[in-house]
Structures are given as structure tokens and as C-alpha cells.
Amino acid sequence: MTAHLQASEGSRAVKRTIEFIRHHRLQKGDRLPSERELSDRFGVTRSSVREALAVLDALRLTERRPKSGIFLRNALEDSGLDSLVIQANLDLPFDERTMRDVSEARVIFETHAIRLACARRTDADLNRLRELVANYSSRVQAELNVANEDVEFHLAMAAASQNAIIVRTLTPLFLMSFQWRQKYFSSSVIRRRSLADHQEFVIAIADRDDIQATALVRKHVHSAFDEVLALVEGNGQPESHNQRAGGDE
Amino acid sequence: MTAHLQASEGSRAVKRTIEFIRHHRLQKGDRLPSERELSDRFGVTRSSVREALAVLDALRLTERRPKSGIFLRNALEDSGLDSLVIQANLDLPFDERTMRDVSEARVIFETHAIRLACARRTDADLNRLRELVANYSSRVQAELNVANEDVEFHLAMAAASQNAIIVRTLTPLFLMSFQWRQKYFSSSVIRRRSLADHQEFVIAIADRDDIQATALVRKHVHSAFDEVLALVEGNGQPESHNQRAGGDE
DNA sequence: CTACCAATCTGGTAGGACCAGATTGGTGTA
């Protein structure tokens, strides 16, 4: 449901193009090879390349100038958050700096989301959170992975802030870390600890206790980040790595 | 440089598809017409439709299931922030609720960005901010629009937080409001007031005075939001409006 | 050295073709 089981040629082209940009250290304003050359280089049709470029355009990474060429609008590091989700889905690695920034941003954003949730949450929000915790709990007892359910719960908390933009901001931060999350929750101990945290979250939000709630965020996210950082350690830098980038097939 | 002067068929197809989703009130899980039907309906080639769908896929709005169909992955309101930028570029309107959420989110995010900037800003950051203010000032005196320069300055402040994710989060919030910004800064009085604010920002950041800096954010953004809301007032709700949706040309 | 023009290159768009799995509706059987 989350991972693209069989990557389409379009997705491949996106990945290859991003790798190309990284490999050649292209900077803002630099020009990419023409569509025809990229299609040769990647071994796919120009149609597929064009689909990929449409995506990169939407992510504000490239700019296609008619009758002229394809140019880098922003450095890879300056594109939108959604591009991080895509890079994650394509198994492109992140550097530690990015992960650290994501963690910090998540604490900040989620802290405020929770604070607002404490002030504005409706009874419906509360019921939904309780449902999610119940479901989470049953999955934990069944020794199932709860990576999806964890995201669901945290987004539901964010939704209780009644601010859709905050939810839409947190979403990519969760999605881009889905793979780490998957590994993270493979531990039964961690699943149980996480469940306990979630239960505390619900209590705090029910009591509108934003002091307790925000403290929980810090604890919850930081402990998770430490674990994840240990897991991902040694996965490789963003530069010059060829992780499963062998032949065309 | 910002607005696409002549929309490509691919962009048109994106716009038409979003309008289709809105018009038919499609919800998460609903199925869209086939590519071939959309291409008929929009009067463009399937290639163009496919480019558009690739974009909508990247924005996590749709999901293409091979040999089956195109389905809505999320409601329009739940897609990523980048989709808001695209909607803004396509002249698709936002409802007041969204604008209010954006304003609130911007205050929250930017407040934290400034706080971090006060703590972490380097001398280089400070120099850059001063350069930008100088440029801003000269443009104000020349009675030029400073919509671009305003975004530049605020993003530079965010960059001084040394957290790239925060910058990448604020970017779409600025970009999606570029049109309002354009109108907003058409007033000479507002340009001067904004310049004064910016100068105060630099002083606060130079002194690492996060109390003053965060207070400035609130004042700066709120006053701007009020003005903008007045400007946009009566632009129409997100439903059933046909703002310049007449003939094909 | 400069001005100018034509060959070339580039993105944009159209249209057609084939593949193979998903879907569906009708048929024949129990």
C-alpha cells in the first residue's frame, strides 16, 4: 500500500534523473541533457522521460524552457517537502543532516499541533483517537507491525488542531520516514513503549493538558529519533553511492 | 519568472483534472474517468493527460492502478503543500478557511524559525539579510514591487535557523500566496511599512533578541494577513465558480 | 572583428500501436 512494488518506467526516470543531478553535482541554474538524450541514457521512451520531468517540475526542482532546455530551478536540497517523500519512495538515501532537521522540525510542528489540539479538540476527535489507540493496542498484542497505525495516530492528533495546513505539513515528514519507521516498529518492546505513549497522549488531550502533551512529544519523538538514527547508521551518504544501481534490469 | 505565462497542455490537464475532482465532489477512493476519456474530455492527447496524472500522483492526490483505473488517494484538502502551490499557479482559488490556516501555520513556523535564527545565525547569514534589506530598500524608494524580495528576505531569515526542513516548509506557504502578495505590495505605504519591519527584524536577529523577533513575526504576519484577506474578499468560494473558465483561448 | 543567416537542436503536442492484466457480462452447467 505504501511501497511501489514494481516501479514504473516513469518512476525509474525520476530516480535516474535525481541520481544524475546528484552524480554530476548540478547546481541551481545548471542545464540538464535534452529529453532525447536522457531517454537514450535511461533506456526509456521520451514519453517516460517527459512524465518524470513533469513530476520534477511540479516539485519545483526543474524548469523546462520551450525550445531551449531543462534547467535546475533549485538545488536538490531546496526543493519541496514532497520531493523528500518521493526520494524516500525511490529508496534514495538521506544524509544525517536532513534526518536531524526533520526530527527537529517534527518536534516543533507536532508540539504546536498538540498544543492547538488541546485547546480545540472536539469530542469526535477524541473518539477517533481512542479508536485508533484501541486498534493500535490490538495489533501490538497480535505482534503485528504498527508503522501505518503510528502515522495514522499522529496525523489524527494533528487533525485535532483543526488546522489542515499543519496536518499537510506533518504528513510528508511522516511519509518520508516510513522505511525507518518500518524497521523501528519491528521491535516488540518498542511497539509496547509506543503504545503506552499514545495512551498518555490521549489522556493529556482529553484533559486539555497541553503542558503534559507537549512534554510527551519531545520525549516520544526524541527517543524514536535516537533509535532510528542508530538503525540507519552506515546506510551511506547521499553522494557517490550505487546502492542497487547496477544494470538496467 | 513565477507565473507560467502560457500554460502548457500538461498544466491545463492538471487544472482541468482538479476542477473535475472538485466539480464532481470526488472523495478519497473514488474513481476518475479513464485516461482516454479524460483526453477526449479535455481535448488533449493521452500523453498530456498522462503527464498531468504523473504530477497528481507525485502530489499523492491520485493513484494509478495498472490495468484498472485512476483513483483518488486523498481528498483535495489532504494532499501535500506543494499541491497548494500548483493550485495557486493555476489560478485555482482557495477558501477562507485554508487562508486562515496558512496564516496561522506561517506564524507558528516562522516564529520558530526566527527563534532558532536568533540562536544560531552566523555572520554570513546576517550579512545576507542586510544585503537583502538594502536591495529591498532601494526598490521601495524606486517605487517598485517587492513581492519577490519579500519572499527572499523571509526565506533568508528561515535559512538562518540552519534547519533546511523548516525552510522547505515555509517555501510553499510563501509561494502559494504569491498572487495576494503581488497585490498587497502594490501599495507604496505598505511597502514602506514592510521595509521598516524588515529592518527591525535584522536588528533583533543581530542582537539575538528572540523575544523581540518573535513579537515582530506576529505583528508582521497578522497585519499582512488582515490586509490580504480584505483584498481577496469576495473572490469566490472553492465551489461552483467559473473564474475565467470561459473558452479555451 | 562584427553582423547576419541558415542548419541544427530543443521542448511541446499529436496520433497510433501493442501488451497484458483487470473487469465485466453473458453463457452454460448443476
Added chain:
DNA sequence: TACACCAATCTGGTCCTACCAGATTGGTAG
């Protein structure tokens, strides 16, 4: 009547070819 099965149809995925017209460029004439 109800169910199982199969073939026609539909769908997304990919490839290929062909034009168009503006941007670019390299060589040539002045």
C-alpha cells in the same frame, strides 16, 4: 435459480514516429 466459467472489452504502461516553431549556434560574408 444460483453459481462457475470464459471470452470480449477496458485500462494503464510503454514505445515509436512525425511535426511544429522558437531558441541556439556555428559558419560565412562584409
